[in-house]
Amino acid sequence: MIALSQRSQNVTPSSTLAITAKINAMIADGIDVVKFGAGEPDFDTPDYIKAAAIAALDAGLTKYTPVPGTPELREAVADKFKRDNGLDYAPSQVIVSCGAKHTIYNILQAICDPGDEVIFAAPYWVSYPEQVKLAGAIPRVIDTTPAQNFCMTPEQIEAAISPNTKAVLINSPSNPTGTTYDVETLKQIAEIIVKHQVYLISDEIYEALLYDGATHVSPASFNEATKAITFVVNGVSKAYSMTGWRIGYTAGPEDAIQAMSRIQSHSTSNPTSIAQKAAVAALTQPQDAVEEMRQAFEERRDVICQRFDEIDGVSYVKPQGAFYIFPDFSEHYGRKLDGKKIGGSMDITDYLLNSAGVGVVPGDGFGADNHLRLSFATSLTEINRGLDRIKTALQ
Ligand SMILES: *Cc1c(COP(=O)(O)O)cnc(C)c1O
Numbered sequence: 001m002i003a004l005s006q007r008s009q010n011v012t013p014s015s016t017l018a019i020t021a022k023i024n025a026m027i028a029d030g031i032d033v034v035k036f037g038a039g040e041p042d043f044d045t046p047d048y049i050k051a052a053a054i055a056a057l058d059a060g061l062t063k064y065t066p067v068p069g070t071p072e073l074r075e076a077v078a079d080k081f082k083r084d085n086g087l088d089y090a091p092s093q094v095i096v097s098c099g100a101k102h103t104i105y106n107i108l109q110a111i112c113d114p115g116d117e118v119i120f121a122a123p124y125w126v127s128y129p130e131q132v133k134l135a136g137a138i139p140r141v142i143d144t145t146p147a148q149n150f151c152m153t154p155e156q157i158e159a160a161i162s163p164n165t166k167a168v169l170i171n172s173p174s175n176p177t178g179t180t181y182d183v184e185t186l187k188q189i190a191e192i193i194v195k196h197q198v199y200l201i202s203d204e205i206y207e208a209l210l211y212d213g214a215t216h217v218s219p220a221s222f223n224e225a226t227k228a229i230t231f232v233v234n235g236v237s238k239a240y241s242m243t244g245w246r247i248g249y250t251a252g253p254e255d256a257i258q259a260m261s262r263i264q265s266h267s268t269s270n271p272t273s274i275a276q277k278a279a280v281a282a283l284t285q286p287q288d289a290v291e292e293m294r295q296a297f298e299e300r301r302d303v304i305c306q307r308f309d310e311i312d313g314v315s316y317v318k319p320q321g322a323f324y325i326f327p328d329f330s331e332h333y334g335r336k337l338d339g340k341k342i343g344g345s346m347d348i349t350d351y352l353l354n355s356a357g358v359g360v361v362p363g364d365g366f367g368a369d370n371h372l373r374l375s376f377a378t379s380l381t382e383i384n385r386g387l388d389r390i391k392t393a394l395q
Pocket of ligand 1: 098099100101102125171174175203205235236237238243246247248
């Protein structure tokens, strides 16, 4: 057999894929499964955004665009950063890529050399460690606890920084925990990062989905010194329910943005021309649809929390943003359920799927085996049906 690259062999397949395949196979067999696995909003893309894409097609905008995005979209992104985050960027400091996942990939490719280290928290988004490794760098994972709201402390970050550190990656609001950093902590972290002159990658993809009246603050807005070393990552997937359109973007230091553009020019080139037009509409039109979806998520968050309060042996941190809850099920580990011993998040995921007809995502893939991730990007009816089943299954 001809050998595959070390690089490809070092990539762990997405842990969520196996379980998703299994859930879908069961549904195809006619089995009733309540799904909490979705990593995307369940709403359709708002009509005015779709209309912009249709108009782009009719206008024949079906050709290559400039690699880092159309001038119109880069301008719209710069305007968005000004309007929502109080950040001044020239369009030349903005690059649009094929989803924020691709944005982070390009950042890591542009800044990391072999042996460099990138610091981020566990529980983490599944792609962070793999993308760091694909850039030849080393993940430096900081374990966080529910008691610290799943946020890295400034002390933990300072202790983890070494001469090899290239960047610190922060995701607030977080997937999979739904937690957010408070501004004071973020300020202290930013100070440390500035002191050590490493990059800050701030994944703000869930910015628009915050609850209890909270407002989002980007660390880049603290001061010029922080802004100079920060990549503010965002995109249209989560705020506008546009996951399939594949538009993400970042603003950051101009030399790095140019490096990312060079890399993108030899891989994907521009993101889809039509999707770019849709993203312009999303960012520049009135934002009422975003607020409507946010309110629906907040109501669902409240219901899923209430329902978990009724279940013994499961604790959770109340999500402050995004559309995930990440409860600790470990009190049930060691039990024998349906004749099988529950050893960890994989086992309890299997048990809930096979015995209760509930599809969740094991915490293992997020670096937190005591936990399960449930997405509440589903209807209140489904949330109630699913939580009824979990309650019964654990009794
Ligand atoms: C969904 C998600 C992204 C990126 O999504 P795209 O669809 O690629 O824009 C980035 N970070 C986190 C934490 C996410 O959950």
